Amino acid sequence: MKNHTIRGKVAVVGVGETRYYKRGTSPDPEFVMALEAILAAAKDAGIAPTSIDGFASFHDERSTPVRLASALGLKELRFSNLVWGGGGGGGAAAVGNAAAAIAGGLAECVVVFRSLVQSASRRIGQGSAPTTVEGANALTMPYGIMTPAQQYAMKVTRYMHEHGVDRKALQAISLASYHHAQMNPRAVMHGKPLTEQAYDESRWIVEPFRLFDCCMENDGAAALILVAAERASEFTDSPVYLLAAEQGVDYRSGARGHNAPLYATSGFTTLAPRLYENAGVKPSDIDFAQVYENFTGGVLMSLAEHGFFKPEQANDFLVLENLIAPNGKLPLNTSGGNLAECYMHGLELQIEAVRQLRGQSTAQVDGAELGVVIAGPMVAPVSDLIFGTEATL
């Protein structure tokens, strides 16, 4: 283990979220949701909101730090950070950046958050394609590749081809999220269980993704509050510590027109080894995984790249009983995930990881001490993190 890391230097002391709604049905504007989630996290931490001095988020967050700071009446802002890149790939990186700011003394109390309220109109498939496209888009969009599902489908198909992975493995991932949502009253799909048959019969979006392989679209907001580890006990009896957070891309993953040399990947082949090295743990030490289901195929590749099974073992490992709390080999997305709790760009996964380690999950893993959170598979950059209890320091 290297000496110079953020391991154990920063703790999550508060989490908060709004109610989660189907897309376009939030009664409140996006900025109100952001404020509510942040204030809920502050209340959870028992911290005065005016103690917040930094914000970190990722990709296209519209509730900006300066507006938030001004609205909340913060004395000053010392840190604001937005991770570049697409989709949810930067979710864990936002935590890493917030932690780096705290560990480096730039700020003392940083909120990691996402707010998301979208118009009920302009759903995917109902918009118009641009008249002209250039650059990277010119190599894909004229051939009908426009949505995230379409951008990633070929990666997953290639991976399943190279490693002999069956659709049943994708089904298990989807069923696990829906299973856990039935225990979580906050989940949008609470009360709406998914059967194998319903999964198999759901309509194709773009092969290999059926409807239930794809994340929902939701309105809501979620926030976490981070402080230096030595202050954590001022705010909570159960601080959750950040052991490691990694972000980035592997070799030439940005080559245009689907030319990344390693194509069939979720992007974690270089991150995952660093994550475990910096955290000082192994995959077999991990008690649960919260893995961003933009699409089940991304989860498949992420879990293999994080060392939970070899790709050739995916069919054997990815069966429902291995993935459900409390006794599965690797409980997965224990509050319902992007598929069934809420698509809050992965912030809901981070909050669930914290709840598991506090013993407060609706699908509690007995004695959980270490959890991995994997953000935005297949996008660029990607990020991941490991949280641990005090016992793991």
Added chain:
Amino acid sequence: MTTSETYFATAVSAPIPEADGLDAPYWAGTRQNKLCVQQCSHCDTWQWGPEWICHHCRSFKLDWKEVATQGRIYSWERTWHPPALALKDSVPYLTVLVELPHAGHIRMVGNLLGDPLQKVEIGAEVQAVFEHHDEVPIPYTLVQWKYQ
């Protein structure tokens, strides 16, 4: 091979060369039924999509070379949910990723001509079909693929 039929009955987004000129030779080549991609003049490394600098030796001197209009299917997807209104009557449709082993294994995205419900074989040999769009303000050509 060329076609005056278009894969999509309703025009989708038209590609135009970038203003800085980086990809102009590729698009100009397609208008002449040619596939032109970058090869580093210093180290002979093939490079696609285009970039200003060789990723291998970092020379800024990249040549554009014409390559054989054939390849192998590397992956594929069949779209059922239309991603835009213009495509609502075009689903399902097939998009493929074609590998060019003779040009450093670079890859190109295109549509696979023929029955959109056909079984797609990864590894199958395909040849390029240049789909000309001449009746538009900035004429362009797409590179589609069909089984050999």
